[in-house]
Amino acid sequence: MKKLALYLDLIRWSRPAGWLLLLWPTLAALWLAAAGFPGWHLLAVFTLGTILMRSAGCCINDVADRDFDRHVQRTAARPVTSGAVSVKEALALGAALALVAFALVLTTNALTIWLSFGALAVTLVYPYAKRFVSMPQAVLGVAFSFGIPMAFAATRAEIPPLAWGLLAGNLFWVLAYDTEYAMVDRADDLKIGMKTSAITLGHWDVPAIMAFYAVYLAVWAWLGLRAGLGNMFLVGIAVAAAQALWHWTLIRDRSRDGCFRAFRENHWLGAAVFAGVVLDYALR
Numbered sequence: 001m002k003k004l005a006l007y008l009d010l011i012r013w014s015r016p017a018g019w020l021l022l023l024w025p026t027l028a029a030l031w032l033a034a035a036g037f038p039g040w041h042l043l044a045v046f047t048l049g050t051i052l053m054r055s056a057g058c059c060i061n062d063v064a065d066r067d068f069d070r071h072v073q074r075t076a077a078r079p080v081t082s083g084a085v086s087v088k089e090a091l092a093l094g095a096a097l098a099l100v101a102f103a104l105v106l107t108t109n110a111l112t113i114w115l116s117f118g119a120l121a122v123t124l125v126y127p128y129a130k131r132f133v134s135m136p137q138a139v140l141g142v143a144f145s146f147g148i149p150m151a152f153a154a155t156r157a158e159i160p161p162l163a164w165g166l167l168a169g170n171l172f173w174v175l176a177y178d179t180e181y182a183m184v185d186r187a188d189d190l191k192i193g194m195k196t197s198a199i200t201l202g203h204w205d206v207p208a209i210m211a212f213y214a215v216y217l218a219v220w221a222w223l224g225l226r227a228g229l230g231n232m233f234l235v236g237i238a239v240a241a242a243q244a245l246w247h248w249t250l251i252r253d254r255s256r257d258g259c260f261r262a263f264r265e266n267h268w269l270g271a272a273v274f275a276g277v278v279l280d281y282a283l284r
Contacts, residue, residue: 006079006084006085007079007085007089007093009078009079010058010059010062010078010079010080010085010090010093011054011055011056011058011059011093011097012054012055012058013055016267017263017264017265017266017267018054018058019050019051019054019055020267020270020271021144021174021177021266021267021270022050022053022054022144022147023046023047023050023051023270024267024270024271024273024274025144025145025147025148025166025170025173025270025273025274026046026050026147026148026150026151027043027046027047027151027274028166028270028273028274028277029147029148029149029151029152029163029166030042030043030046030151030154030155031274031277031278031281032152032162032166032224032227032229032277033151033152033154033155033156033163034155035228035281036281036282037281038151038155041107042108042151042154042155044104045104045105045107045108045154046147046150046151046154048101048104049101049104049105049147050147052097052098052100052101052104053097053098053101053119053123055094055097056093056094056095056097056098056101056123057094057123057126057143058094059090059091059093059094059097060091060094060123060124060127061126061127062078062079062080062081062090063080063087063090063091063094063127064127064128065081065127065130066078066080066081066087070082072185072188072189072192074184074185074188098120101116102116108153108154109153109154109157111153111157111158111159112150112153112154115146115149115150115153115159116150118146119143119146119147119150122139122142122143122146123143125139126139126140126143130194130195130196131194131195132195133195134195134197134200135175135195135197135200136195136196136197137174137175137178137179137182137196137197138171138175138197140174140178141170141171141172141173141174141175141178142167142171144170144174145166145167145170145171145174146167148163148166148167148170149163149164149167151163162223162226162227165219165223166219166220166223168219169215169216169218169219169220169223170216170220172212172213172215172216172219173212173213173216173266173269173270175197175209175212176209176210176212176213176216176244176266177262177263177266178197178263179196179197179198179201179205179208179209179212180209180247180251180259180260180262180263180266181259181260181263182196182197182198182199183198183205183251183254183256183259184256184259184260184263185198186198186199205254206248206251206252206254209247209248209251210244210248213241213244213247214244217237217240217241217244217273220237220273221233221234221237224237224276224277229276229277229280229281230280231280232276232279232280232283233276233277233279233280234276235276235279236272236273236274236275236276236277236279236280237272237273237276239272239275239276240269240270240272240273240276243265243268243269243272244269247262247265247266247269250262
């Protein structure tokens with residue numbers, strides 16, 4: 001039982017905010033692709049697949065960052081970093097979770113299966129991007145948005161321009177919330193030489209985050225309206241925008257607690273957009 005508790009801690013089981021950040025835009029794309037409820041099969045595949053791949057990504061990330069995490073206040077006690085879980089165990093768990101996710105993808109179609117390899121590749125690359133890329137959050141944005149084209153592929157067996165537009169817009173949301181996350185660790189990351197958007201943006205971090213939120217919501221609003229969504233969708237966008245403004249009050253003084261809370265609460269922003277999409281189709 002102790003080992004199980006360590007494995008659950010490794011995949012952040014008690015902190016669902018991480019996989020919810022992936023889930024809401026993926027499910028919103030699934031509804032848009034199907035022009036309504038996509039069916040229980042695809043809903044189960046993408047919900048479970050998102051949770052599994054997020055969990056596998058945590059295993060990979062913690063192995064890659066184990067020598068850095070011990071120098072960061074927030075991550076020093078993680079199972080791999082502390083030695084409670086070995087590198088071999090973490091990689092084996094991550095591989096097992098990814099294989100189960102792949103088994104789910106195999107129940108869809110060929111295009112979705114091929115896209116899953118791209119999603120895996122970005123997942124593997126991201127932990128190392130933090131060493132070389134000034135804005136590694138952009139790489140994470142691609143990884144966290146890959147469920148969008150996959151949702152369209154699974155539903156329509158094609159990827160229309162709408163899917164790529166939604167991915168591009170969602171990337172800006174990831175930039176917003178992961179920059180908030182990076183602000184929590186900025187002092188530690190500067191000491192160990194880690195590259196993050198919070199460090200790259202410097203004193204422009206808060207204005208940039210608000211601009212990222214604005215671009216994300218504007219792109220999704222525009223694309224949603226072009227796809228035929230209406231007033232209920234716009235209500236969801238408005239609720240999300242109100243949350244973004246609230247986040248500004250949390251991050252404007254750049255405190256660790258405020259920035260971390262803003263990051264943790266971001267899944268509600270995504271939930272508002274998703275709810276707007278679902279209600280718009282349901283109430284027709």
